[in-house]
Amino acid sequence: MWRVTAKDWSGTGLSAKLISIMSYLGIDIGGTKTLVCRLSDDGQILTQDKFATPHDYKEFTEQLRQTVETIDLSDVIAVGVGAPGVLDRDNNLVTSFGNLPWKNVPIRPDVAQILNKPTVIENDAKLAGLYEAVLLKDRYDRVLYITISTGIGLGLTVDGVIQHDVRDEGGLSMIYEHNGELQAWEKFASGRAIFEEFGQRASDITDPAIWQEVSRRLVPGFTELITLLTPDVITIGGGVGAHYEKFEHIFEPLLEQYLTPDIKRPDIIKAANAEEAVILGCHELAKQTYGTQTH
Secondary structure (H helix, E strand, C coil): CEEEEEEEECCCCEEEEEEECCEEEEEEECCCEEEEEEEECCCCEEEEEEEECCCCHHHHHHHHHHHHCCCCCCCEEEEEEEECCEEEHHHCEEEEECCEEEEEECHHHHHHHHHCCCEEEEEHHHHHHHHHHHHCCCCCCEEEEEEECCCEEEEEEECCEEECCCCCCHHHHCEEEECCEEEEHHHHHCHHHHHHHHCCCHHHCCCHHHHHHHHHHHHHHHHHHHHHHCCCEEEEEHHHHCCHHHCHHHHHHHHHHHCCCCCCCCEEEECCCCCCHHHHHHHHHHHHHHCCCCC
16 A cells, blocks of 8 residues: 655656555453554554454454454554453463453464464553553653553553563552451452442542542552652553542652652653553554564
8 A cells, every 4th residue: 555745846747755554453452342443653543443342252253353354454564452461471372351251362363363464462551551651751761550440450661661570460469458358459449449439430539538548548559569660650540540630639648658768759640541542552562563564
């Protein structure tokens, strides 16, 4: 596929420079819906399709096959896939898959076979963190992304590269005392936990006392992550993070009380793009992994 990029009126006729259009495909697999986007080389979304994610994995692959048949893949260089689960990267498997019942599914090779394109797969929170890190690359080297939504996901990026020593399980792998018993951080501090406790989503909370309690629940995980990972900045995403301006004045002074003087306090900011961060991270990782190729 080609496009005219410049015109040269030489007096004897019209000539044109032609360059190849290159694009990437991003696939964001969620517990309820799957988003499929074709993106330009510079990360602009050109087309997008979505479908309800089937609970049966074979039905999912068939639905994906039908969806991509409607997309012009002739200029697609590579594919990036985001998965909300735990990856076995050595064996190309997603061992568990969040809210879906899939276990040990070979998503990367299956997607590569369906599309006949080079394919890379990564945990969705890490992909969102990669995209946020790209936006901040001129200001920060170590970017920690924390998404607080149905669950709590984590992604650390250093100099634009995803770090895999941060576990895919995110907030499920971090255990703290809460209400007199040991619990996973996600179980008492996620958006789902907040809704179950207070009957309100973050978008609806106006009571400072509730935000005080939300902040208290978030502090243990942030304290540990800051101490162990020493990020330059933390970007907060997800349904709770999208409303950070509502409680940052409560949360940050509380967090400060738990950080020892020798620990550098990172900047804490709201993520720039909560809706499309994963799909844009798919694009960035596919481009990093397979590079720009010409036709």
